[in-house]
Amino acid sequence: MTDFRAIRIDKDSDGQHADYVIMRERDLMEGDVDVDVAFSAINYKDGLAVAGKGPVVRRFPMIPGVDLAGRVTRSAHPEFASGDIVVATACGLGEAHYGGFAEKARLSGDWLAKLPPPLTPARAMAVGTAGLTAMFCVLALERHGARPEDGLAVVTGATGGVGSFAVALLAKAGWRVAAVTGHASEDAYLERLGASEIIGRDELSAPGKPLQKQRFAVGVDTVGGVTLANLLAQTRFDGAVAACGNVAGMEFPATVAPFILRGVSLLGVESVRPRIELRRAAWARIARDLDPCAIDVMSEIISFDDALDRARSIVGGKIRGRVVIDMG
Numbered sequence: 001m002t003d004f005r006a007i008r009i010d011k012d013s014d015g016q017h018a019d020y021v022i023m024r025e026r027d028l029m030e031g032d033v034d035v036d037v038a039f040s041a042i043n044y045k046d047g048l049a050v051a052g053k054g055p056v057v058r059r060f061p062m063i064p065g066v067d068l069a070g071r072v073t074r075s076a077h078p079e080f081a082s083g084d085i086v087v088a089t090a091c092g093l094g095e096a097h098y099g100g101f102a103e104k105a106r107l108s109g110d111w112l113a114k115l116p117p118p119l120t121p122a123r124a125m126a127v128g129t130a131g132l133t134a135m136f137c138v139l140a141l142e143r144h145g146a147r148p149e150d151g152l153a154v155v156t157g158a159t160g161g162v163g164s165f166a167v168a169l170l171a172k173a174g175w176r177v178a179a180v181t182g183h184a185s186e187d188a189y190l191e192r193l194g195a196s197e198i199i200g201r202d203e204l205s206a207p208g209k210p211l212q213k214q215r216f217a218v219g220v221d222t223v224g225g226v227t228l229a230n231l232l233a234q235t236r237f238d239g240a241v242a243a244c245g246n247v248a249g250m251e252f253p254a255t256v257a258p259f260i261l262r263g264v265s266l267l268g269v270e271s272v273r274p275r276i277e278l279r280r281a282a283w284a285r286i287a288r289d290l291d292p293c294a295i296d297v298m299s300e301i302i303s304f305d306d307a308l309d310r311a312r313s314i315v316g317g318k319i320r321g322r323v324v325i326d327m328g
């Protein structure tokens, strides 16, 4: 029986606590594939989970980490064999099933994908749920029929994980991209990703009129709240906003005016249980479109020892792009 290191969230009468622990393989949950985790990554949801904020964890104890990549060591699943390099994102990892902040994982092969070349496990984790979600947003806008000739695209929470990928993917698809950020010092970073215009977060965070000057053809919103209401109010006729996040709040103080007077569409995007075909299409498109160097610009690699502190800091908006955890 092999021991392994993990970050575990326990709950007792004093509340939730996250800490490093040693676990045994027999402590793992059910699954038909075992993986030696090589890399994981920190998502906003992981930050909420370790900080005990928001109802992320649905059973205790829990190993957080909605993303993981590594090598298969045992498989009873027809699509995977020992030695395969695989990636798993979302699917309840770190919420209802033990996730990626551990040296070992046991999970359902249905949640896994083989790594699409030229992605390495580290770069796949730099992409992770955040990059996939950004890709789902772009695919949703394309299914809506939006094209770069339509005008300006806007991305909120632009220096965050989802936002950074959304800026890069939209720019790669030919859009002119306006990046909305609260970090005035990150203009150069955003321009390097492909942003052609930077908008201060405050410009969109105060309550505004139901219909405002038409500025954007499409949007990717990671923020929610008043910002999303303003984005819709500033979207042009027949435009669309793909909404995937809520860092500024769950509430959505909008009116129906943009929908019924400008034909604007609000496209919901979720990455927790996307259809397998959509997931494969998204990975293939990311592997095809994103230059590995662009992925490196958006990511930083840290050791597992530093993962808990860094996960706690994401909720305070203290992380730029993607933080990848090297399990060592």
Ligand code: NDP
Pocket (backbone or CB within 6 Å): 043, 044, 045, 129, 130, 133, 156, 157, 158, 159, 160, 161, 162, 163, 180, 181, 182, 183, 201, 222, 223, 227, 243, 244, 245, 246, 247, 248, 269, 270, 271, 272, 314, 315, 317, 319, 320, 321
């Ligand atoms: P990050 O923390 O990496 O990015 C969030 C960014 O939002 C920050 O970097 C900051 O960017 C901006 N921000 C932070 N606080 C505020 C605020 N109060 N008001 C406005 N902007 C703010 O998180 P992720 O990119 O990982 O996730 C973003 C959102 O997307 C989260 O709500 C997350 O839960 C959600 N999400 C949803 C998924 C789905 O399936 N629908 C999947 C993955 C993520 P800046 O300083 O540039 O403004």
